[in-house]
Amino acid sequence: MAAAGLLLAGGARAAETDWPAFGHDPSNRNFSELTQIDRSSVARLRPAWMFQSGVTGYFQAQPVMIDGTLYLSTTQNNVAALDARTGRVLWTYTHRPRTEKIFGPPSNRGVAVSGGLVYQATMDGRVIALDAKTGRIVWDREAVRPEEGESETASGLADKLGGKPVQGSSRLGFKMPPLVADGSVIVGVTGAGYGLHIEDEAGGLDGGAVVGIEGGYGRRGWLAAYDARTGEERWRWYVTPSEGWEGGFVERTADGVPLHRDIAAEKAAAPANREAWRVGGGSLWMTPAYDPALGLIFLGTGNPAPQNFGLSRPGDNLYTMCLVALDVKTGALRWYYQQVPHDEWGYDVAAPPFLLDMPGGAKAVASASKTGWIYVHDRATGKLLERSAPLVEQKNLFAPPTPQGTVVAPGPLGAVSWPPTAYDGRRAYVQVRHGATTYTVKTVPAAGGRPEIRYTETGEAKGEPSFSTLTAVDLAAGGTIAWSVRGASRLSGGTLATAGGLVFSGEEDGHFDAHDADTGRILWRFQCGAGISGPAMTYALDGRQYVAVAAGGASFTKASGFGTGDALVVFALPE
Structure with a gap:
């Protein structure tokens, strides 16, 4: 085990030298107490070893390291167990999907390891347990039925939408690393909230335009718990409720921002759309945080369907666009906070929530948002305790899409998307995208017995700036911005903070950077050869600290000119 004096001021505990779960532990803080690599030593950081998966592209996973073995899921849901000292392959699992028709790029964001089993939720809708010593399948649960993985073709629309195939993005599957809590493996589906989209040449969403056509083209998002030993389903929570999903038709967000809704038009449309909740969306992008003392898990929910076009889903569209707290034993809803009622901009609550203690001792949960704020809530009640200063310049926030085109900032990629936030006990370190999008309502005229179809198209906002920052937010001082550093290219993959005074952050162009946690200044950087698309982690063995990161590009790299890769x-x- 690690030589503690080299790693921690005050000595290391075994659990701190491992990285036993996504986000390091159920708090999702992406923070490590290890200190061997610090401000004074980081300039000497060098590659120790590399693992190449052999499958190129969209490598977004954060590894898990327990007792000297590093477990990693790769593109297309393959899994490898590696010697964490050398990278020597101990075993591999090759996934054989039931269908090639999946939602989006073939990315996977990590595994969970507990009780001698490695758990993975797959793109083709399965939850799988592997033996941690051999990689042998112990159980394989079909969580999504095969027909739920099929796309829907919108016949007759191709000519009107640029001559490209128009497909339903309602192909349910999994992206998130599972959470193992209270004897359950907990995971939620993606692909629920997208209505229809125009396919790109590769058949994925990379470069394709989401068009948000009105009508029943979505799916109903859900989170489920499976028995960790047997794979039997214990409970399932649906994002869209059968009763009350319209909510109160609120005119402002819960924190007081005007929504500019046409409430009268929504209420007039409500009688014809009573069943909209059945296809109402609400994808679940990332791993929940977990408080064992309260018995609660905390997760963010995605956008309603159809995306960006709301008249065929009148009301607040509960519980999409929410931070929710669920009972870990039953899946019962304890509380919710809806960041964006009746969303028309794609502002999913996508980033994984994280737990923190506020000044004065309040137990809190925080959520970095696409709208450009970090929200901090009381864990037990959901009461909003703090909203940070804006992370971006907001423009026409919540202005509805129009036929003339409405420019809104931030756009659907955020401010803050799915990559995790690191929190060191005082500051949250977050990768922030600055940019705007034009939202345009378009109409396909009635023809051949088919009624008129309306949809919202998202596009470039010409003349608007587009860049990324690594931003430090002081949550112990009212959510003020401590510092913000502009990236040379788009930042991606999320952040890692350490007690060595460092924040690690990846870039689209392949650079992996170490920043001074007090100032944001870059102290070290390394070109990994492909875009950084997964969150970094750190661990220690035999008195030596390691930092690991996946370099595989991301779904936006093709358009930007940067390539994909296959390397950890x-x-x-x-030494």
Whole structure:
């Protein structure tokens, strides 16, 4: 085990030298107490070993390291167990999907390891347990039925929408690393909230335009718990309720921002759309945080369907666009906070929530948002305790799409999307996208017995700036911005903070950077050869600290000109 004096001021505990779960632990803080790599030593950081999966593209996973073995899921849901000291392959699992028709790029964001089993939720809708020593399948649960993985073709629309195939993005599957809590493996589906989209040449969403056509083209998002030993389903919580999903037709967000809704038009449309909840969307993008003392899990929910076009789903569309707290034993809803009622902009609550203690001792949960704020809530009640200063310049926020085109900032990629936030006990470190999008309502005229179809198209906002920052938010001082540093290219993958005074952050162009946690200044960077698309992690073995990150590009790299890759790059100080 690690030589504690080299790693921690005050000595290391075994659990701190491992990285046993996504986000490091159920708090989702992406923070490590390890200190061997610090401000004074990071300049000497070098690659220690590299693992190449052999499958190129969209490598977004954060590894897990327990007792000297590093477990990693790769593109297309393959899994590898590696010697965490050398990268030597101990075993591999090759996934054989039931269908090639999946939602979006073939990315996967990590595994969970507990009780001698490695758990993975797959793109083709399965939850799988592997033996941690051999990679043998212990159980394989079909969580999504095969027909739920099929796309829907919108016949007769191709000519009107650029001559490209128009497909339903309602192909349910999984992206998130599972959470193992209270004897359950907990995971939620993606692909529920997209209505229809124009396919790109590769058949994915990369470069394709989401068009948000009105009508019943979505799916109903859900989160489920499976028995960790047997795979039997214990409970399932649906994002869209059968009763009350319209909510109160509110005119402002819960924190007081005007929504500019046409409430009269929505209420007039309500009688014809009473069943909209059945296809109401609400994808679940990332791993919940977990408080064992309260018995609660905390997760963010995605956009309603159809995306960006709301008249065929009148009301607040509960419980989409929410931070929710569920009972870990039953899945019962304890509380919710809806960041964006009746969303028309794609502002999913996508980033994983994280737990923190506020000044004065309040137990809190925080959520970094696409709208450009970090929200902090009381864990037990959901009461809003704090909203940070804006992380971006907001423009026409919540202005509805129009036939003339409405420019809104931020756009559907955020401010803050799915990559995780790191929190060191005082500051949250978050990758922030600055940019605007034009939302345009379009109409396909009635023809051949088919009624008129309306949809919202998202596009470039010409003349608007587009860049990324790594931003530090002081949550112990009212959510003020401590510092913000502009990236040379788009930042991606999320952040890792350590007690060595460092924040690690990846870039689309392949650079992996270490920043001073007090100032944001870059102290070290390394070109990994492909875009950084997964969150970094750190661990220690035999007195040596390592930092690992996946370099596989991301779904936006094709359009930007940067390539994809297949490498997990692991760094350490020279011996």
